[in-house]
Amino acid sequence: MPPEQLLDPSQTQDAKAAEKAEVQAYFNSTGFERWNRIYSESEAVNRVQRNIRIGHQKTVDNVLVWLQEQGDLANRTFCDAGCGVGSLSLPLAQVGAGHVDASDLSEAMVAEAGRRATEAGIPSERLRFTASDLESLSGRYDTVICLDVFIHYPQAPAEEMVRHLAAMAERHLIVSFAPYTPLLALLKGIGQLFPGPSKTTRAYTLREAGIVAAAAEAGFVLKRRSLNQAPFYFSRLLAFEKAA
Numbered sequence: 663m664p665p666e667q668l669l670d671p672s673q674t675q676d677a678k679a680a681e682k683a684e685v686q687a688y689f690n691s692t693g694f695e696r697w698n699r700i701y702s703e704s705e706a707v708n709r710v711q712r713n714i715r716i717g718h719q720k721t722v723d724n725v726l727v728w729l730q731e732q733g734d735l736a737n738r739t740f741c742d743a744g745c746g747v748g749s750l751s752l753p754l755a756q757v758g759a760g761h762v763d764a765s766d767l768s769e770a771m772v773a774e775a776g777r778r779a780t781e782a783g784i785p786s787e788r789l790r791f792t793a794s795d796l797e798s799l800s801g802r803y804d805t806v807i808c809l810d811v812f813i814h815y816p817q818a819p820a821e822e823m824v825r826h827l828a829a830m831a832e833r834h835l836i837v838s839f840a841p842y843t844p845l846l847a848l849l850k851g852i853g854q855l856f857p858g859p860s861k862t863t864r865a866y867t868l869r870e871a872g873i874v875a876a877a878a879e880a881g882f883v884l885k886r887r888s889l890n891q892a893p894f895y896f897s898r899l900l901a902f903e904k905a906a
Contacts, residue, residue, distance in 0.1 A: 678819075681864065682767070682795060685814050689768035698774055701747050710894045717895025721809055721838050722750050724888055724899055726757060728836070729805070735759045738804040743796055743827060744811030748775035752782060755789040763801065765794040796823055805834040810897055812839035812873075813865045820868050821876035828880030833904050835882050841889070841898040842867040870898055877902045 689697070700711045700718075707715065729735060735758045742751040745764035752775070755762050766772050772793045779789050796811065806827045812820045820839065828835050874884050882902035890897045 681814075686767050686795075689766075690770045694768060694770040694774075698747055698771075701749050713892040714895045717890055717892035717897065718749065718810060720890040720892070721897050721899055722753070724890060725750060725807060725809065725836055726753060728886060728901055729754070729759075730757060732834070739763070741765075741799070741801065741803040741806045741827075741830060743799055743806060743808040745775055745791065746771050748778050748791070750807065750809060751775065751789060751791075752778055752784065755779070755784045756782065759788070761787075762789045763792070763803070764789065765792045765799060767793070767795045769793045797826070799827075799830065801830055802832060803830055804832050805836065806831040807836045809836075809838045809899075810840075812837065812868060815868075816866050817868055817872055820866070821872050824873055824876040825880045828877055828882050828902070831882070831904070835877060835880075835902040836900070837873065837902075838890075838897045838899040839868045839873065840865070840896055842869045843896070870900070873900065881905050 696711070699707055700715050735754075738760050740751075740754060740759050740762045742754070742762055742764040745751050745766045746768075748764065751762045751764035764775065766775070772791045776791045779786075779791070796808070808823075808827055812823065815823055824835075824837060827837070877884065877900075881904060883905050884900060885903050886899075886901040888899045890899060
């Protein structure tokens with residue numbers, strides 16, 4: 663169904679808080695167990711989960727290539743907003759990023775990301791993990807990145823979040839999201855693309871034009887885009903630069 667049908671414009675602050683609490687609880691329990699397996703090398707995944715892993719890795723790989731093409735990583739600061747178990751922030755630190763602040767709503771995800779960083783020998787001076795929702799993030803960074811997190815935001819809140827993250831970025835903003843397409847509209851909500859009957863959080867597809875317009879309002883212009891997909895995974899990746 664179109665995102666307009668999924669978005670309830672009369673949603674109260676209490677309702678938004680309740681939905682956020684639901685997402686947080688999910689990713690601290692059943693969701694953590696499932697997605698920690700997906701974002702790992704574990705063989706204990708089904709075909710759907712394996713394809714999601716492949717698709718997400720395509721998105722991460724694209725971002726790493728784009729950033730390395732920009733160069734001078736050692737003198738840049740990065741914010742990985744909604745870092746999960748560190749799928750992007752760990753390799754970003756390993757390819758030479760000067761400093762990465764990574765955060766996630768789930769304390770369980772943050773703890774696992776920190777464990778992986780320690781195992782990889784990445785010092786905390788270069789990669790720091792904290793538990794935080796996107797709304798509470800602050801600071802200034804050369805580059806702000808938010809991958810596959812907007813699936814938890816309807817269109818209007820997602821656009822608001824783009825403006826919020828853009829306000830933290832000095833030069834670059836990179837985001838990805840599940841794009842609204844007629845194909846996905848034929849499905850019974852994008853939640854069916856994810857494995858397991860115990861996934862209880864709502865998921866949203868977004869219209870690209872609204873995301874681009876929100877970034878433009880914050881002074882950013884679209885420079886690169888790609889569509890990464892595997893069976894059961896669809897992610898539009900957009901890279902913005904601060905307008906001169």
